[in-house]
Amino acid sequence: MKQPANPSAEDPTALGELYEHHVQAVLGYISHHIANLADAEDVLLEVFLAAQNRDALVGLNHGEQLAWLKRVAANKCVDLYRVARRRPEVALQNMVEDLYQDELQSPEAQVLHQERRATLYRHLAELPEHQQMVVRLYFAHDLPGREIALLLQKKESTIRMTLARALNRLRAAYEHEQTREGACHE
Amino acid sequence: MSKHDDQFQPETIYQQIEQLSSPPEAAASTSGALLRDLRDLYKQEEEITERVRTKLGQISDPQVTLSPRNTTSSKNIQTGRKTMHNDEHFQPLMSSRPGSNTPQRPKFPRSLLVAATILLALGLVGSMSFVLMHTHLPNQAAVTPTSGPMTKPETPAIPTGVKPTPTTTAGQNACTSVAAHPVTLTSPPGANSPALYYIVGKGGQQTLPSQTQLVRYDLTTGQKSTLYTSPEGESLINAVLSPDKHWLLLSSIFSRGQGIVLQLLRTDGQQLQTLYTDCSASATISEQSDRWSLDGSRIAFVSSDADLQILTLTTGQFQTYLSSTNLTEVYWVNNHQLTIQQNNSNDNVLYLLDTNKGTGQKLSDATALMHISTTCARLSISSDGSRLFNGSCNGRVPQNNCQSGDALSGQSVITSAPSGNTSHTTTIYSNTQDTVVAYAPIGTSQMLLYVMNPPAVTNAGPASHDGLWIINDDGTGLRQLTTGTGLKCWFQDGPYPDYQIASDGQHYALLQVNATSSGPLNQSLVVGKLSGGSNTMIANYEYGRENVLVVVGIGEK
Numbered sequence: 001m002k003q004p005a006n007p008s009a010e011d012p013t014a015l016g017e018l019y020e021h022h023v024q025a026v027l028g029y030i031s032h033h034i035a036n037l038a039d040a041e042d043v044l045l046e047v048f049l050a051a052q053n054r055d056a057l058v059g060l061n062h063g064e065q066l067a068w069l070k071r072v073a074a075n076k077c078v079d080l081y082r083v084a085r086r087r088p089e090v091a092l093q094n095m096v097e098d099l100y101q102d103e104l105q106s107p108e109a110q111v112l113h114q115e116r117r118a119t120l121y122r123h124l125a126e127l128p129e130h131q132q133m134v135v136r137l138y139f140a141h142d143l144p145g146r147e148i149a150l151l152l153q154k155k156e157s158t159i160r161m162t163l164a165r166a167l168n169r170l171r172a173a174y175e176h177e178q179t180r181e182g183a184c185h186e
Numbered sequence: 187m188s189k190h191d192d193q194f195q196p197e198t199i200y201q202q203i204e205q206l207s208s209p210p211e212a213a214a215s216t217s218g219a220l221l222r223d224l225r226d227l228y229k230q231e232e233e234i235t236e237r238v239r240t241k242l243g244q245i246s247d248p249q250v251t252l253s254p255r256n257t258t259s260s261k262n263i264q265t266g267r268k269t270m271h272n273d274e275h276f277q278p279l280m281s282s283r284p285g286s287n288t289p290q291r292p293k294f295p296r297s298l299l300v301a302a303t304i305l306l307a308l309g310l311v312g313s314m315s316f317v318l319m320h321t322h323l324p325n326q327a328a329v330t331p332t333s334g335p336m337t338k339p340e341t342p343a344i345p346t347g348v349k350p351t352p353t354t355t356a357g358q359n360a361c362t363s364v365a366a367h368p369v370t371l372t373s374p375p376g377a378n379s380p381a382l383y384y385i386v387g388k389g390g391q392q393t394l395p396s397q398t399q400l401v402r403y404d405l406t407t408g409q410k411s412t413l414y415t416s417p418e419g420e421s422l423i424n425a426v427l428s429p430d431k432h433w434l435l436l437s438s439i440f441s442r443g444q445g446i447v448l449q450l451l452r453t454d455g456q457q458l459q460t461l462y463t464d465c466s467a468s469a470t471i472s473e474q475s476d477r478w479s480l481d482g483s484r485i486a487f488v489s490s491d492a493d494l495q496i497l498t499l500t501t502g503q504f505q506t507y508l509s510s511t512n513l514t515e516v517y518w519v520n521n522h523q524l525t526i527q528q529n530n531s532n533d534n535v536l537y538l539l540d541t542n543k544g545t546g547q548k549l550s551d552a553t554a555l556m557h558i559s560t561t562c563a564r565l566s567i568s569s570d571g572s573r574l575f576n577g578s579c580n581g582r583v584p585q586n587n588c589q590s591g592d593a594l595s596g597q598s599v600i601t602s603a604p605s606g607n608t609s610h611t612t613t614i615y616s617n618t619q620d621t622v623v624a625y626a627p628i629g630t631s632q633m634l635l636y637v638m639n640p641p642a643v644t645n646a647g648p649a650s651h652d653g654l655w656i657i658n659d660d661g662t663g664l665r666q667l668t669t670g671t672g673l674k675c676w677f678q679d680g681p682y683p684d685y686q687i688a689s690d691g692q693h694y695a696l697l698q699v700n701a702t703s704s705g706p707l708n709q710s711l712v713v714g715k716l717s718g719g720s721n722t723m724i725a726n727y728e729y730g731r732e733n734v735l736v737v738v739g740i741g742e743k
Contacts, residue, residue: 019242023235031231041234045241052242117230120223139221140228145200153395153423157196157512157529164194167203167220171194174216 015052021062023048026069031121034077036114043076123173131166134159197511364463366497366504371482373432374454374743380405381453382688382695382713383413383434383738385422386725395735398422400436402455402743403724405693405713410724413455420447423471424736427453429482429569431690431741435461437476437487446471448485448497453743461497462504464489475516477524480571486524488513494526496541507541510549517567517574519605525555525574527565534558536565536574538606556608568630573602573659575614575633577625583643593640596647598622600633602659614661619647626687628716631659634687634694638670654687654696656716667714668721670698682735690740692716697737709733 027044034040050072124132130152137148145163149156194202194217206218207225382403387395398421400414416422416438424437436449445465451458475488485497494508494516508526515527522541527534528549537552558565558576566575579598600615600622615622615635624636635655639647652670657663686697695713711734714721727733 015242019239023238024231027231027235037230037234041238044234045238048238048242116223117227120220120227124227135224136228139224140232155512155514155529160196160199164196164199167194167199167217170224171217171220174220178216 015048018051018065019048022066022069025066026073028121028125029070030073030077031118034118037117043073046076047073119173119177120170123170126173127166127169131162131169134162135166138163364460366462366502368502369450369459369461369499371428371433371450371499372452372457373430374452374456376454378742379407380690380693380740381743382693382724382740383425383427383453384695384697384711384725384734385425385736385738386727386732387416387421387735388732395421395423397732398438398735400425400434400451400738401725402453403713404743405740408722408724411455413453414451414458424474424476425738426476426478427739427741428478429480431739432743433482434738434741435476435478435485437471439471440465446489448476448487453741461485461499475514477516477518479518479521479524481521483521486516486518488516488526494539505545507545508539508547508549508552515565517565517571517605519567519571523606525565525567525605526552527558536608556603564625566625566627567605568627568659570630572605572630573627574605574608575625575627576601576603577622579621583640593643594621594623594638595640595643596621596645598637600625600635614659615657615664617647619645620651621647624683624685624687626689627659628656628689629691632663632691632716633657633659634667634689636670636685636687636696636698638685654694667694667716667718668696668712682733686737688737688739689716693740695737695740696721697734711737 023044026047027040030040030043030047034043047069051069124135127135133152134148137143137151138145143151145159146156149159152159154162202217203221206215207221382405384401384403385398386401387398398416399412400422401410402413403410413434414422414436420438420440422436422438426435426437427433428435432453434451434453436447436451438447438449439445440447445463447463448461449458450461471487471489475486475494477486478484479486483499485499486494487497488494493506494510494513495504495506497504510528512529513526514529516524518524519538524539524541526537526539528537535557536555537549538555539547539552543551555574556576564577566577567573568575577598577600580595583593583595597616597618598621599613601611602614603609603611614633619639620637621639622635623638626634628634633656635657637647637651637653637655639649639652641649650669651666653666653668654670655664655666657665684697684699688695693713693715695711697709697711699709709725709727710723711725712721712723725734
């Protein structure tokens with residue numbers, strides 16, 4: 001029995017709890033829109049600072065809180081785009097390549113990495129909730145399948161199947177992206 | 187493409203991940219890149235959330251310097267991060283919110299998952315640090331009637347030759363292995379009275395349920411009593427009525443993830459006795475695999491390592507009859523044969539196992555009866571074991587109000603076949619529009635169906651058909667018992683079905699989640715008579731907190 005929308009009478013307005021409850025969803029939302037990690041971090045901080053000063057969150061259920069936080073995050077992202085347009089930009093071709101002896105640290109590699117990360121966030125968000133949970137527990141929490149099964153009270157075989165399905169779906173999305181990129185380059 | 191860059195296979199998923207994470211594979215293959223990116227993403231996410239957490243704490247109260255999370259291991263990083271609201275360092279932040287007089291709130295349901303993660307991690311550490319013998323105390327807090335008879339649990343005898351190696355977890359209830367031993371089952375004294383038995387508990391959606399209780403509702407007097415309360419550290423996950431309806435087989439697991447306990451409790455709440463306790467770390471019970479044989483003399487269950495094990499109550503013999511993988515759902519066909527399901531990634535296969543062929547069998551020794559669709563299908567059996575029932579529908583359709591869940595859609599078909607020869611199938615029910623989301627055989631001649639039609643789906647049946655129906659096994663006599671306002675979502679992967687039905691041939695019990703136009707969802711348990719008339723709601727919970735987890739069935743006390 002998974003939890004559907006649960007507009008609880010619970011009123012979790014304390015910032016610590018609010019942060020714990022929604023940080024992953026809000027960060028995921030921000031990461032969809034902002035590839036740059038430092039910018040995403042700034043926006044995340046601003047969203048919860050806004051929440052800290054927002055008495056209107058009192059009495060909202062979790063779903064309403066998350067909707068409010070996402071709306072604020074969307075506004076902050078738009079603000080960031082506007083600011084970014086006013087920032088002085090340095091063309092990549094003008095950068096001295098030998099400044100970046102490690103290829104992974106080069107601006108181009110960083111940009112590509114950020115784009116791939118944003119893409120992965122998007123594909124992860126498209127997975128069914130239970131698949132997202134299993135992938136997170138396995139890769140983020142580093143839990144073995146058996147422990148995930150115990151936590152989620154499912155069979156270990158179900159966890160293996162869920163994990164395989166999720167990874168195959170992500171992998172298919174990756175391959176699709178690669179095919180599309182290949183077609184663009186042609 | 188790398189040789190390992192094939193589809194991820196459930197059977198070898200962990201090895202594939204390990205191989206693809208090694209440097210050459212990680213660089214060369216799409217799958218390797220995916221795994222590397224996943225790890226990077228979560229690592230970066232963790233770093234960001236930790237930094238923002240620290241900044242929020244400092245901004246909220248500059249006098250307080252929040253110490254970073256324990257970073258000794260990846261598990262600690264993650265669990266520490268998610269339990270911030272329990273961290274005393276974070277309290278000033280919460281209490282110093284301008285204009286806030288809000289007291290600290292109870293934990294979110296999601297924090298249960300986090301708590302379980304921590305407990306699991308602690309349990310693993312504890313099990314390595316402490317290898318002590320403790321007495322399992324299943325009876326200590328076992329029976330706390332709110333009304334009805336007081337119970338006096340019996341202390342089980344602990345025979346020699348205990349099977350598994352005992353382990354223990356520090357702090358809470360500990361586990362000591364108890365080998366199977368002979369038991370004698372007696373009927374409860376006094377006049378019999380029909381009663382509904384069900385399990386309630388907190389959580390249970392994404393965590394093990396906690397504070398689980400077995401409740402009896404007397405269908406004659408309307409009196410409700412709690413027969414059994416799980417000791418701290420244990421979760422009662424299932425209960426099964428004996429064929430004579432006088433005993434309950436209770437299956438519990440230690441909530442720190444180690445050990446299972448099988449107990450018997452008479453339906454009057456007396457004579458609690460521990461049948462068997464396995465404290466090994468891998469011990470758990472597969473879904474719906476704990477079953478009484480038709481004569482009540484044996485109990486089958488599938489343990490976590492996918493062994494079908496059978497306890498013979500009169501002798502205390504505990505034997506492994508079948509070893510395989512992905513085994514689940516057991517039904518006794520007669521006193522020596524049982525069906526067992528093997529769930530694979532693409533389909534489920536039903537096997538017939540003959541215990542007369544002896545212990546230590548392999549799946550190849552069993553007879554493959556039929557393939558079962560993985561969508562909508564649910565197997566059930568008549569009370570005498572003679573007929574198997576199989577339900578199917580047209581698959582899942584997305585529903586906007588279900589978050590990540592879907593609805594099921596018709597055509598729905600329920601078939602019946604002799605247990606030993608499933609090729610001779612008879613269709614009991616077939617409807618091109620209505621969607622049967624749950625069904626339950628009544629004895630040997632009737633069946634209850636719960637219809638829940640998805641809205642806004644072409645050719646779906648009308649909402650007026652939603653509710654509980656009864657039908658004869660020959661397909662005649664279909665009539666509606668209740669109307670439904672249920673949630674149109676179906677979470678097939680959940681540990682406890684949203685809709686559960688039980689009947690004793692006279693009464694029915696129905697667990698459903700009610701959708702309302704506004705306000706929280708709620709779960710209700712209603713009872714009524716098959717002959718008709720209004721039903722009575724005997725339990726009602728806000729969905730997602732404390733809930734009815736399992737409708738055990740209607741027995742006698």
